[in-house]
Amino acid sequence: MTRLLAVDTSAGRGxxxxxxxxxxxxxxxxxxxxHTRRLEPMINELLEQAGLQLGELDALAFGAGPGSFTGLRVTAGLVxxxxxxxxxxxxxxxxxxxxxxxxxxxxxxxxxxxxARDARMGELYWGLYRVTPDAVVAPLSPEALLSPKDLTMPEGTDDYLGVGDGWLLRDSIPETVLSRMGAIMTDVAPEAAAIARLGEVLLExxxxxxxxxVQPVYLRDDVAWQGSA
Structure with a gap:
């Protein structure tokens, strides 16, 4: 029985x-x-609800990015x-x-x-995955930081599910990409619950x-972070 604490502040919502x-x-x-002052009380609240102490945890997980520079730095430092x-x-x-x-x-x-997630500065964070109903998530390509106009799709599937607020920039995305989307869900954002589930699998x-x-992933080459080690 794994006990794992997960934290995410890579988006606006922690x-x-x-x-x-x-x-x-x-x-x-x-x-x-x-986020800096809210995370510790949130952690304590969860542990109290479960009747657990920090010392009873088996592992930690965090949303490593890409995402907000400040948010990633806060989470990585805490974890x-x-x-x-x-x-x-x-x-x-x-x-x-x-x-x-x-x-x-x-x-x-x-x-x-x-x-597709809005990375600001006219760019998108981009990743392709095969997802099953029982929550297996397999990457299909390396994650990337791209201009919307530079998005391309691999040969094969013509019925993707588009996920993330990056699809709100659809006016800048090539029609050859948009035409491959069977449906689009723009309101999906990273959350610690999903990170906990994935973290357990990756830990195993x-x-x-x-x-x-421990270090976050920014994808932008001009950003560096030094941990507290």
Missing amino acids: SVALLDGGSVRSVYSDQPRS QGLAFGLRLPVVAVSSLRAMAHAVHSYLDAPTDVAV QGEGVDAEA
Whole structure:
């Protein structure tokens, strides 16, 4: 029975989730500028609800990005500090992959999902995944940072599910890409609950790392981050 705490502040909405024996409970914060002071009370709230202490956790997971520079830095710093203190493994979970995971409950068959997230500065974070109804999320291509006009689709599936607020920029996206979308869900964002579920799977696959190896993923080459190690 895995007990895993997951944190995500890669988007405007911050969230914390606790996976305990297969069930997940979550709390949220819609105050982006207060994530630094809100996360610890949110973690304590979840642990209190579950009747657990930090020392009873088996692992940590976090939304590693891509996403908000400040949000990723806050989460990575918090999780790294906890991991050092508790000597726990950490699983870095792609925020885009978590968005793909979030739609599995809507599916009745394996579906190719195209995640497009607004990266500001006229660009999109982009990722393609095969998602099954039982929440297996397999990457189909490397994640990328692209201009909407540069999006392309691989040969094959002509009925993708588009996910993420990046699809609101559809006027800038080539028709050859839009025509491959069978449906689009623009209101999906990264959440800690999905990161907890994916984190458990990745942990079982041996993808947990020590605290000193914790770092976010920005995709922009001109951004660097140094952990607290």
